């Protein structure tokens with residue numbers, strides 16, 4: 001299996017990975033009279049079952065095949081409801097599959113089928129739908145994605161999961177199907193763009209300007225005709241922060257007057273800000289501009305009462321007044337907008353941002369606006385401020401184990417910081433270097449915190465995500481352990497997990513590989529740890545004592561949010577404004593790979609969308625469009 005990692009323009013933010021080349025397959029149908037998926041069946045407890053491939057006793061309904069696998073449980077006096085078998089798969093199942101379907105038939109209404117899988121994640125679990133029929137085949141679905149299961153090396157079934165044993169009960173298993181259904185895989189975007197460029201260099205269509213004299217705002221009409229009322233934002237091609245153009249806000253705030261200027265997404269995009277943390281935008285004034293002269297801002301939703309947030313002052317988010325002709329990034333916690341009116345509750349369906357009158361200084365001001373985005377920020381490490389070492393880190397070593405470290409002042413002693421390299425990097429200008437030897441009798445640990453030691457509230461985060469790179473092929477078993485530390489509490493650390501558990505294969509040389517560790521796994525190792533909302537740092541520590549020097553470059557640590565959804569709910573992100581027209585899937589403001597699936601999970605189109613357009617030949621129907629920002633449902637009429 002190959003894990004495709006699409007290039008992502010927002011390199012600062014979380015990368016989104018997508019599995020490719022996975023396809024649903026039948027693990028076994030027993031039609032040749034044999035069990036084919038393994039060469040071993042371990043009864044557990046031994047001799048608690050008789051099992052064999054037999055003629056299908058009920059060749060009707062959903063299973064008219066000739067053969068099925070019969071399970072006949074004994075009363076050995078010691079067997080329990082968990083009696084069954086385990087078997088190593090002849091061909092292990094790689095991670096990325098979303099569910100397992102099993103045809104099941106029972107002769108007694110008490111019998112149930114339970115499963116256990118062993119791999120990077122080991123779990124015993126029930127089907128989504130318990131068996132309901134007797135002497136009739138039915139399909140039971142075991143949710144791999146929702147249970148966060150990765151690869152599968154060993155599979156176990158408990159064919160008659162019931163206590164006490166009924167020795168007359170027989171159970172049948174057939175058509176074990178390993179399903180890949182991309183429509184259930186959802187990744188919440190960590191950035192949503194409200195504005196980056198207007199398609200027209202004169203005006204921005206999905207905007208609105210309203211003014212009450214004596215206040216004034218310069219505006220454009222949609223058609224450029226003098227008779228048409230001017231109520232759109234003007235667009236300029238210089239200066240721009242990025243892309244082809246920016247918005248121009250040119251206003252005079254006068255006592256007794258009022259004004260407002262609204263900017264929405266192209267196509268009136270719906271923005272779900274539930275998981276977003278900040279509003280970011282870039283502003284530029286042609287002259288020095290006091291921050292107190294800047295307008296107020298608020299957000300509007302598509303519905304609700306109120307349908308607007310309270311107003312806050314843009315100038316409150318600047319540390320200094322604006323220098324002339326200088327792009328300045330403003331970062332505004334969404335929490336401040338929500339707090340400005342606690343009665344506002346429609347965070348999940350935001351339509352636009354409003355700029356409005358503030359200080360009535362009766363002076364004309366001009367502000368260029370560009371790159372207006374909503375982002376989810378929980379970045380632990382992006383770049384070090386120093387090219388030699390990373391200050392908010394700590395390395396500790398006990399001989400004979402060794403870790404290469406730097407001192408903060410470059411003195412030959414007191415080396416306890418992570419070294420920094422400028423190559424290779426996954427993102428930005430540098431990456432961390434972990435260079436260690438784990439030796440018997442020794443120990444080591446290396447800690448990485450955010451710049452300024454910020455605590456992270458991970459209550460609503462689901463995964464720790466980062467990138468690793470080894471200069472040589474590296475067996476994953478040699479990789480260190482990982483845990484998190486909180487700013488307080490007892491214990492103030494989580495239990496440790498093995499980094500190798502979250503890799504499908506050993507590391508190839510000179511290749512950046514994404515590691516995604518479910519926070520639930522870290523919480524689960526030590527249930528007494530309760531500091532999820534005050535996480536300070538990530539620790540790597542000694543694992544296999546192979547006495548060999550290993551090097552791992554580390555970059556782009558983020559805490560991300562990936563919802564685990566019900567398997568039967570193909571989830572789509574309505575914030576992605578995709579539609580189908582003129583034989584093309586069109587996604588305004590999108591650059592990147594696109595795959596189009598029909599509802600059976602079959603890829604019907606795939607490619608790089610240039611200017612957000614991908615030509616695909618599809619018929620009427622509903623399709624799932626998979627992008628690097630997530631999935632969206634598109635109706636073709």
Ligand SMILES: [Ca+2]
Pocket residue numbers: 029030031065066067068174175
């Ligand atoms: Ca069969």
Ligand SMILES: [Ca+2]
Pocket residue numbers: 196197240241242243244245246370371
């Ligand atoms: Ca722009």
Ligand SMILES: [Ca+2]
Pocket residue numbers: 382383384425426427428429430431555556
């Ligand atoms: Ca970096």
